[in-house]
Structures are given as structure tokens and as C-alpha cells.
Amino acid sequence: MSSATIGEWLTLWLMAFALGMDAFSIGLGMGMLRLRLRQIMKIGIVIGLFHIGMPLAGLLLGKQLSVHFGGIAIMIGGGLLLLLGMQMIVSSFKAGAEPFVTPVGFGLIVFAVSASLDSFSVGLSLGIYGARTLLTIAMFGMMSMLLTWGGLLLGKKVQGWLGPYSEALGGVILLAFGAKLLFPI
Template identity: 70%
Template sequence: MEAIALVGELITLSIMAFALGMDAFSVGLGMGMLPLRLKQIAKIGVVIGLFHMLMPLGGMLIGHFISEYFGAIATLVGGTLLLLLGFQMIVSSFDKNEEPFVTPVGFGMLVFAVSVSLDSFSVGLSLGIYGARMLLTICLFGFFSMILTWAGLLMGRKFQHWLGSYSELLGGSILLGFGIKLLI
């Protein structure tokens, strides 16, 4: 009976991890429009995976006390960050002499990682109340988000080659649209 419950929890958590990882995929698709090396893409995926482990871990530890209040704030902050990143990419696409203000390198990578993993904090709060297995949860969240981030970045990189000078505009539009989706 315990094995059946574990398999059920594994399937449920895997579906949730995939759904949360799709956020990272979508944003990775937009950020992949920037000229990135494969080494940068690998590093970004690992960082996003780590943040998708740390954020739900923090949420699970905090649990029941502030779940409703903080969940809404996390979504607002994440959506706002994506709006700002998308808007900046769109603006910089019209000015070819200037480097993007925020790129997924250094501080920009931190902003990028936080923006795509804030929603996993909210989910962690809910799972903390539910009593999900913490280690299993954070490992699945990290794994799926890392793989899906890599997939999004690599697809975005491919589209960037096809779209040429319009790729940054498209990437910014994707981030902007995803930020609006989070806020609405």
C-alpha cells in the first residue's frame, strides 16, 4: 500500500514539476533569442534548476502560516520582473548599438532565475501544507526545470539564427506576454 502511495505521489509531483518547468521553458525560449554560448546555456539551466529547488524548499518550510498572502506577492513580483525584462529586450532590439540591459549573466542571471522560480515558492507553500515528501519534491522540481530551461534556451537559440535581427524583439515579446499572463 505504501508503494502505491509513493508512486501516486511521484506521478503527481512529476506533473507539477513539469508544469512549473514549462514557465522556465517559456522564459528560456525568449532569453534564448539572445546570443548565448552553449556553456552559458548549460550554466543557466543549472542555476534555474537550483532556484527551482531552493524556492519550493523555502516555501515548504514556511508552509501554512503565510501561504495565501505570500503566494499572491510571489506571482506579482515574478510577473513584474518578466515584464521589465521583456520590455527592456524589446526596447534594445530597436537600438542595435547597445548591449541588452539585463542578460542571463551575473546579476541578470539572478534576476532571470528569481523571475522564473517565484511561482515554485508558492507551490512549495501549498505542498508544505499538504505534507509532500520534501526531498522528492525539490529534486523533481529542480530536474524538470533544468531540462526544460535547456530545451527553451536551445530552441530560442535556433530561432534566433532563423529570425536574425528580429529575434530579440520576439524574445522580448515572449517575456512580456508571459509576464502579463502571470499578472492577470
């Protein structure tokens, strides 16, 4: 293997890890909801699939659209995370309140889209440089799935320690991550 190939693989793994850390952070917040292990497995797989589909769409659209939609995708993802975070905080203070959006059914799709919108922008950028499509999306999907599971499992553990305050903490994490996307320092 040439040093250029090794450098490409290392770069793609680092990008996959960075994108997966978004999913880890969001998973950490959502893991503080009372989720069963089966739900956690399903959520990780769906997030992984979205982290394959979104950069694939970005890679296919390429250079022309990256200028127009890269920033919009980040704003939409940040806005969704702010909404989910605020909802979790508010519902944590209401006795017996069910979360507005849960990671089940349509809520899982909203969760997956908000976690993977930034990978769409990365895919657009990688489309410009002609990155290897199959390799890129496989790395992104695998890393985000594994890190989502890690975040959800850690969030579930923290939820057990914090009890009723865990949902509010999860909301604060999602809120902070959404604000970070919208207002980078």
C-alpha cells in the same frame, strides 16, 4: 509500490513539469539573445538550483505564510518578466544596444528569481499537505533545469532563423508570459 505512492510521484512529476514549462518559456525568450553553449549550461543549472531553493523555502515556511505571500510572489515574478520583456523589445530596435539585463552575473540571478518565484508559492502549498521535501525539490530542480536547457537551445535556433528580429520576439514572449502571470484568464 502502492497506488498512493505512484499517484504521489505522478502528481509531483506533473507539478514539476508545469513549473519547468515556465522556465522553458522564459528560456525560449532569453535563448534569442546571443548565448554560447557554456552560458546555456550555466543558466540551466542556476535555474535548476533556484527551482530547488524556492520550493524548499516555501515548503519550510508552510501553511502560515502561504495565505499572505503566494499572490505577492506571482506578482513580483510577473512584474520582473514584463520589465525584462519590454527591455528586450526596446533594445532590439536600437542599433548596437546592449540588453539592460543579460543572463550573466546579477542578471542571471534576476532571471532565475523571475523564473522560480511561482515555485515558491507551490512549495508553500505543498508544505500544507506534508509533501516529501527531498523528492519534491529534486523533481522540481531536475525538470526545470532540463526544460530551461530545451527552451534556451530552441531559442538559440530560432534566433539564427530570425536574425535581428529574434530579440524582439524573445521580448514579446517574456512580456506575454509576465502578463499571463499578472492577469490570469
